[in-house]
Amino acid sequence: MEMKNERTILQINDLDISFKTNAGVIHAIRGVNIDLQKGETVAIVGESGSGKSVTMKAAVGLLDANATVNSGEILYRYVDDAGKETIVDLLKMPKKQLRNTINGSHIAMVFQDPMTSLDPTMTIGKQIMEGILLHKKVDKQAAAARALELLELVGITHAEARMKNYPHQLSGGMRQRVVIAIALASDPDILICDEPTTALDVTIQARILELIKEIQARLKLSVIYITHDLGVVAKVADYVNVMYAGKIIEVGNVNEIFYEPKHPYTWGLLAAMPDLETDDDRLMSIPGSPPNLLHEPKGDAFAARNPFALAIDEKVAPPMFKVSETHYAATWLLHPDAPKVEMPQELQARIARALKDVEEYL
Secondary structure (H helix, E strand, O other): OOOOOOOEEEEEEEEEEEEEEOOEEEEEEEEEEEEEEOOOEEEEEOOOOOOHHHHHHHHOOOOOOOEEEEEEEEEEEEEOOOOOEEEEEHHHOOHHHHHHHOEOOOEEEEOOOHHHHOOOOOOHHHHHHHHHHHHHOOOHHHHHHHHHHHHHHOOOOOHHHHOOOOHHHOOHHHHHHHHHHHHHOOOOOEEEEEOOOOOOOHHHHHHHHHHHHHHHHHHOOEEEEEEOOHHHHHHHOOEEEEEEOOEEEEEEEHHHHHHOOOOHHHHHHHHOOOOOOOOOOOOOOOOOOOOOOOOOOOOOOOHHHOOOOOHHHHOOOOOOEEOOOOOEEOOHHHOOOOOOOOOOHHHHHHHHHHHHHHHHHO
16 A cells, blocks of 8 residues: 655545435445645535535544445555554454544544534543543543643633533533544544534634644644635635535645636635625525436536536546646646636636735735
8 A cells, every 4th residue: 555655644545435325326425536644734625415524434434334435445644552654544444443543543533513422411521531541541530631631722711610511511612622622632643624613603613713723733633624614714724625526626725726726616616705895796606506416427517507518528527637736627628629718707806806915914
């Protein structure tokens, strides 16, 4: 098993997953490739049902019983208990071994609704101590001290008193901080954040995002954000994977995706973001709905919603075209023989305003 370079910590290669349902087989993940480097933040962005969460649940062995991994590998590089650097394919590890040796201690996940992640019958302190006792093999006194330290790390005031509280006694923002503390309890290398701020109001969202960034810098974590919110992506990501209908359709660094997007779907996502300075009094939207993957599209899955679609889009799915060393997009518009198509004027104006604001700020 080989990884692309020495800094790569997680590498997803050609992941393909189907789900058996009463209505038929849903081909949910269709050849996904994602790389994560040490210390970096990668965002996976797309509409609900695009396959973002399923992709990362495959990495931690949380796929539903009706899921089938048809092909692919998820390579993870870590230092084992003996101090030896090891590369494993997480898809080939038995679930019990994955949960005992990787989950929590090396890869941790923060889910979007803290109330579904926390046990309402256990105190906050006990829930944080649980992972420490399991993975760190320390006594209860040391685990309690570490739990208290973690609560303080995630910014919970009066941490000692909060150790004895139950989840329902805390606000939504505090509960999400507790979930982050639990995820950090066993010193993981990778933190996967699945819509970590969706259930919170805007002010608390900003605090949680800032908190995760501070903790990442302090602990040198690698972070994967799963989100539909491009505002979150702009604040936190180094690299962005835009996902649609079970495929990555554009990937690049955050500046390339926000200032030089190439895929019409990315244009639509960016144009739909609220902008205080726009001349239009209505938000733009992407027409139609994502395809039903019970009936897998023959060509480009976005063709039916794409005002710039070419005849070939109905017949053949586009490959990833290289834009730069870090930027790729799966659209036939990038083919040398394709007609020249510019992004919508309103989006061009918005990007120009954003670049001007950045220049003034700097």
